[in-house]
Amino acid sequence: MADSFNFELVSPERLLLSAMVTEVVIPATEGEMTVMANHAPTMTTVKPGVVTVKTADGKSERFAVFGGFADILPTGCTLLAESAVHVDELDRTVLENRIDAVRAELEGAGDEKKTRLEQFIAELTKLGEIVIPA
């Protein structure tokens, strides 16, 4: 049995999860990474995607996060998400509303911002495909 560590998933509105876990998969900006106990201290930004958590009692839970960053220490890991929901609570309309909102922002945005927003939309779309089977 692998060592467990304390994982916290926090969004500005509330603390979603605080539990002992053995493994967390984080969609970091530079590729997915799996965090296990005694990970080297790392700080990374997170892109929209799915966080998979394997708790100490063997259960596995999935959360959809919309950007944020993670603070990883050997003894624990904190994921500060801009916004996060449990995968079960996420449905297609919510996601589509979000995408539409970003699209609206896209109109009249500057070049640099445009590419960033387009990337954001692509990530959201991909997230939707993973989470909700069409």
Add this chain to the structure above:
Amino acid sequence: MPSLKDLKNRIASVKATQKITKAMKMVAAAKLRRAQEAAEAARPYSQRMADVLANIAQAVGADDSVPQLMTGTGKDDTHLLIVCTAERGLCGGFNSQIARFARDHVRKLLAAGKTVKIICVGKKGFDILRREFASLIIDRVDLREVKKIGFENADRIGHKVIELFEKGEFDVCTLFYSEFKSVISQVPTAQQLIPASAGADSAETAEASAIYEYEPDAGAILTDLIPRNISMQIFRALLENVAGEMGAKMSAMDNATRNAGEMIDKLTLNYNRQRQAQITKELIEIISGAEAL
């Protein structure tokens, strides 16, 4: 001297008012509890955010990669004030307290020859500040339609502020809101957003911080983090404001209910006394009429 009928009408109307204030007080109490819960729920996030920020700021040090949002432009000629107040009145001195505090600040800045720009969040503050500084108000954010303040609302304001900063519209940004101390005490507070004041917090965590690996590099994370932090601070301010507003409204309505009660007592006494006087008068008339026969 008002007639008996007038008195009766007045008692009825004060009673109706009392019912309204009592209901408003109870609504405010329920909302206050919810607002407090929301403020509580937001605390872990802002705490972690502050820790992480202090950590990174220290790691990056005086490097060139520190974004301007953190260090500021190096000038302090133009000030942007974000004044957060409530959308509704009937909450005692809550709104005017914040507005007065902001007004004093604006006067001080103007006297020092600075340029001042104001963004009003909430209708009441706008109404008050408009009287004196109409030309300085560059924008107002209306949260009237919003039932429950979410992070998106704060984020939108945050983006607006950052956009203005990138255009070089201001040098220093200060946030005005009311800190929720307790139900009966809310303290108007000014907090500097840009340049971010790391202040005492960073010194405390200085020893505890580990050597981090950064992905991507520290500068990039910081660039990503600071806008988030600004939004977060605004979010926190808005939540505190809601809690404060409800607290103030609760005590204001409690006072109003009590005053109405006193008034009803006084009017009822008056009413009874007059009724008695009238009965006595009628009796005298009957008796003297009988004697005359």
